[in-house]
Amino acid sequence: MVEYIYGPVPSRRLGFSLGVDLVPFKTCSYDCIYCQLGKTTNKTLERKEYFPEREILVQLKKAISLHQKIDYITFSGSGEPTLNSKIGSLIRKIKKITKIPVAVLTNGSLFYQKELRKELLLADLVIPSLDAVTPEIFRKVNRPHSLIKVEEIIEGIKKFRKEFKGLIWLEIMLAKGVNDGKEHLDKIVSIVQEIKPDKIHLNTVVRPPTEKFALPLFSEELSEIKKLFGKNCEIIAEFKPREQKTYSEDLKTAILSIIKRRPVSLLDLSISLGKNQSEILKYLDFLVQNGKIKVVHYHGIKYYEIN
Numbered sequence: 001m002v003e004y005i006y007g008p009v010p011s012r013r014l015g016f017s018l019g020v021d022l023v024p025f026k027t028c029s030y031d032c033i034y035c036q037l038g039k040t041t042n043k044t045l046e047r048k049e050y051f052p053e054r055e056i057l058v059q060l061k062k063a064i065s066l067h068q069k070i071d072y073i074t075f076s077g078s079g080e081p082t083l084n085s086k087i088g089s090l091i092r093k094i095k096k097i098t099k100i101p102v103a104v105l106t107n108g109s110l111f112y113q114k115e116l117r118k119e120l121l122l123a124d125l126v127i128p129s130l131d132a133v134t135p136e137i138f139r140k141v142n143r144p145h146s147l148i149k150v151e152e153i154i155e156g157i158k159k160f161r162k163e164f165k166g167l168i169w170l171e172i173m174l175a176k177g178v179n180d181g182k183e184h185l186d187k188i189v190s191i192v193q194e195i196k197p198d199k200i201h202l203n204t205v206v207r208p209p210t211e212k213f214a215l216p217l218f219s220e221e222l223s224e225i226k227k228l229f230g231k232n233c234e235i236i237a238e239f240k241p242r243e244q245k246t247y248s249e250d251l252k253t254a255i256l257s258i259i260k261r262r263p264v265s266l267l268d269l270s271i272s273l274g275k276n277q278s279e280i281l282k283y284l285d286f287l288v289q290n291g292k293i294k295v296v297h298y299h300g301i302k303y304y305e306i307n
């Protein structure tokens, strides 16, 4: 059975986030150099019902009933969620079954489409990315589908800001020497001032990226850049652990379902699953030995990723 729901996983911004995956692995309109999931295998702009809406809802209802603490239901996961043509219908149906807020993590590439913007209006929080504002840097960092124009995305996000009553947190992922030049940052700042998001989230390449040349900025550099964006700007802080009781029937499946979506550390898994690290480590060692997952080291931290 295909699993569309994962977590709840601890998220730096969303607390315990129950993830909903709306597209097959690496189905995306971009192929970002910093992507944690590896190279995009299906670069597309085609919007369709990639997975059956009905089955997603059945699994979601079950997950909601099993977990005591969910701060957000989050469309995210293995690719670009707005490529799923049922996203609007799903948000509407989720709103009928639970009061848990709905967040959409998106690369924003389809915001030039009026219909898509309309579909997201019932969400509580939308987190679009905007890593580049010139065509050249956009191509370098996001490696988009050939029909996408960054100018149209920016216009689309501005329109969405006017249409949408919920929260918009704009995420900017910076890679050293790629999109962090002063001239480019000044351009991003002036466009962000026009967009007027509720928050600006500065991020850098903190997890193993697709391309080795996608390098992180130092925290002092990010702190300096933060000043350019003003008071609504935050550097995304590390998640602070909280108590979470788990009801996972099968810890191995739960671990694999999280690692499938992104590389994680032992601490990430321990917080997410509410189990102590030594117990999880037994499963991780078993999965490594069986070749299901592998260990990668990135900036001094040990991550587990799918093999």
Ligand code: SF4
Pocket: 028, 029, 030, 031, 032, 034, 035, 036, 037, 040, 078, 079, 080, 107
């Ligand atoms: S980071 Fe997001 S937008 Fe970029 S390639 Fe990966 S899934 Fe697509």
